[in-house]
Amino acid sequence: MSKILRVNMTDRTVRYEDVPEKYRFLGGRGLTSSILYDEVDPTCHPLGPNNKLVFAPGILAGTNAPTSGRISAGAKSPLTGGIKESNAGTPWPQSVNKLGIKAIIVEGYPKDGGWWGLHITKDGATFFPADEYAGRGLYEVFPLLFERFGKKADICAIGVAGEMKMSMAGVCYNDAQGRPSRYSGRGGLGAVMGSKGLKFIVVDATGGPGVEIANPALYEQGRKKVLEALRQHDITKPKGGLHTYGTAVLVNILNEAGGYPTRNFREGRFEGAAATSGEAVFETNKRRLGKELYNHACHPGCVIQCSNTYYDEQGNEIVSVVEYESTWALGANCGIDNLDAIARLIWLCNDIGLDTIETGGTLAVAMDAGLLSFGDWQGAIRLVDEEIRKGTPLGRILGNGAAFTGKAFGWIRVPACKGQTMPAYEPRAVTGIGVTYATSPMGADHTAGYTIAPEILSVGGKADPFDVKKADLSRNFQITTAFLDSSGHCLFVAFAILDNPSGYEGLVEECAGVLGADWTTDDVMRIGKEIMDKELAFNRAAGFTKAHDRVPEFMKYEPLPPHNVVWTVPDEEMDAVWW
Ligand code: SF4
Missing domain, CATH: 1.10.569.10 (Aldehyde Ferredoxin Oxidoreductase Protein, subunit A, domain 2)
Structure with missing residues (x-):
């Protein structure tokens, strides 16, 4: 049975807890946002004792589902002051899930100075002093950690920016070759990790139980459909756009x-x-x-390889x-x-x-x-x-x-x-992504609702990039993305499954197969909406209002070449997304 690993940085203790029934069908972003919603005071200081940093591997991480090694890191963000989920592709969550750990909750506040690492294996989790690694670059530190903990280890770390609690500090993970190059970059979660005095979480899944699959036949059926969709689509297929040019x-x-x-x-x-x-x-x-x-895969099992x-x-x-x-x-x-x-x-x-x-x-x-x-x-x-x-x-x-x-x-x-x-998308020239930037509970984030797919790439339908009626488009993308961010799949599988109903079905079957859930594609919007509702409620309790769902004022009066357009999406259209 999967467990939740609770790490208390006040007294440096760890505890393995049973997974509450209400979290049984959650993973990735669905789980980080639910834990934050349930356990963190939205008005707390992001770098103070009452914030928590939660890591949850996606539902499929550690299985052989294609392109599914994603981690969700979540906390109240020091950059936005709201809830944050920051997603990365790396072998690290595959190892966490293979150890039967559904989430790691880092809480508390260090009483004394100094830096600590946590080493997690099949035998449990133990702290190690990490002062000797502080103040050094991650390209120097990662090889030292592999030397110390073995080549099978996977690393989650902060660099000196996180040590200094800077709001643009990310959480770094190794890629499949051991480089410190994969990031939960957005929202300053590295600063939250730094505020806890935690420098590393090193995981070695050797001898672990592996990922439980409740309904192997359903999972396998879904896996094959997703794989087929990825192999066929021009953007995601071998030697396709992403594999060749990234x-x-x-x-x-x-x-x-x-x-x-x-x-x-x-x-x-x-x-x-x-x-x-x-x-x-x-x-x-x-x-x-x-x-x-x-190009290569950022984690084992990615078939897109961008x-x-x-x-x-x-x-x-x-x-x-x-x-x-x-x-x-x-x-x-x-x-x-x-x-x-x-x-x-x-x-x-x-x-x-x-x-x-x-x-x-x-x-x-x-x-x-x-x-x-x-x-x-x-x-x-x-x-x-x-x-x-x-x-x-x-x-x-x-x-x-x-x-x-x-x-x-x-x-x-x-x-x-x-x-x-x-x-990297200009709201005045592509309005839907501007609506997503302004209305996402994450702050300006293209991955929160990637309307670029229909607006620019003609994937998942076609939408006029200058049309100002984008509330429905953005909301639908934000909701389905909340589900996708929970699955453990990389967002790029969306290119293939948006144009392929069988692939979309396969995604749901894979997740339902792992969890033993009775889901169909009809459940995607419901599940995504439930996640969004928790994130929006967290932000409202933190003090966010309609007035925060806006693009910066200068975009309303400064024409953007070459189209010489200003932002003209009405406020009512913005409010129609969530209010
Ligand atoms: S498509 Fe790219 S970013 Fe996504 S999992 Fe594969 S290598 Fe990583």
């Missing part, structure tokens, strides 16, 4: 649509887009390595992964068109423990406010490596994100919702 395949597409935010959302098209795209990563690698290099690796002129790895969001945030949004510099900035974020999106958004606001010129990649590297990493007074301002930096510099052009900087 998520940065979107750069040229969004740029062409005029929805690729450039120089702190001043323009919707970037002259350096082609040079910083997924195609450029592929072609540069080909030239530098003398061969075509297709994670790239980027190499320098000498054929040495600079970084993995140059994601769409990262190449945009640290590239176009900062006016930087030098791919090697962008890759170096991504490496620094991974090493320090930073969310690449919030870091790029923050640098862009600082550039716009006059701290650096747009395009000054040497200056950007210096700010991240010398100021943020070292926690100088300027570094502490930047390390708390774009909205905080905007305030510090008296700058009104801050493209953020609920305190979280917007990702």
Whole structure:
């Protein structure tokens, strides 16, 4: 039987608890948000003793369901002040689930200083002192942990940004090759982990019971349907768009649509887009390595395999992964068109423990406010490596994100919702994603309701990107995404199953098969809505109102080239999403 592992950082004790009946059919985001809703005071200080950090592997993590190694990390966010679920693909949740652990709840508050790690095996969970690893880069620390705990271990960690409780600190996990490159990046959950004095959770599933599957026949039936859908779709199939060019395949597409935010959302098209795209990563690698290099899986069992690796002129790895969001945030949004510099900035974020999106958004606001010129990649590297990493007074301002930096510099052009900087889609040119940014309980988050699929990619139907009637579209995407984020599947399976009813059915059958639930596709909206309702109730109790479900004011009066459009979605349309 699965257990919940409760970790108390006040007295450094651990307890394995039976899973309450009400959590039996939950996993991933459904479980993190339910535990936060049940156990955390929405008015608590995010970095104080009453916040909790919850990790829940998706329902399918650790099974052989394709592309299903996802972890949900949740807490009250120090960046937004609301509930947060931050999702990552990594082997770590597969190991957690294989040990029969349905969720890890980190609570309490350290009475004394010092850093601690938690080592979890089939024999239980024990603390180890981690002071010797503090203040060091994660690329140096991860190999030391593998040496100490063995190659079969999987690591969850914070970097120095989390130690300093910066609001743009992420929680880092190893990828399938052991790099510190997979992130629950958004919302500052690394700072919450830092506030608990917890530096690592190292997990080794060797000898564990494995994942229980209540109805193997139903699970297998669903698994085959999902696998088939993934193999057929142009975006997700082997040597398809994601496998060849990675998520940065979107750069040229969004740029062409005029929805690729450039120089702190001043323009919707970037002259350096082609040079910083997924195609450029592929072609540069080909030239530098003398061969075509297709992408790899971030965890065992991913059949899409969208994670790239980027190499320098000498054929040495600079970084993995140059994601769409990262190449945009640290590239176009900062006016930087030098791919090697962008890759170096991504490496620094991974090493320090930073969310690449919030870091790029923050640098862009600082550039716009006059701290650096747009395009000054040497200056950007210096700010991240010398100021943020070292926690100088300027570094502490930047390390708390774009909205905080905007305030510090008296700058009104801050493209953020609920305190979280917007990702790589411009709301004025693609209105549905703007509605999602503004109304999601997570703050500006493209993954919360990816309306880009029908608005730009013609996946899951077609929607006019400029149409202002987007409440229904955004709400439906947000609700189904809440279910998907609970399943353990990567969001990218949505490309395949949105266009394939059998794949959609398979997703539900896989989850129902693992849990022994009596679900059909009709249950997806109900389950997703129940999750959303808890998250929305948490935020309302934390003080959020309709007025927080808005895009920044400057987007209403500042026309965005090349379409020269302003934000005109009426407030009533925004309120129609949840109010
Ligand atoms: S599609 Fe990409 S991000 Fe998603 S699980 Fe696979 S490798 Fe990871």
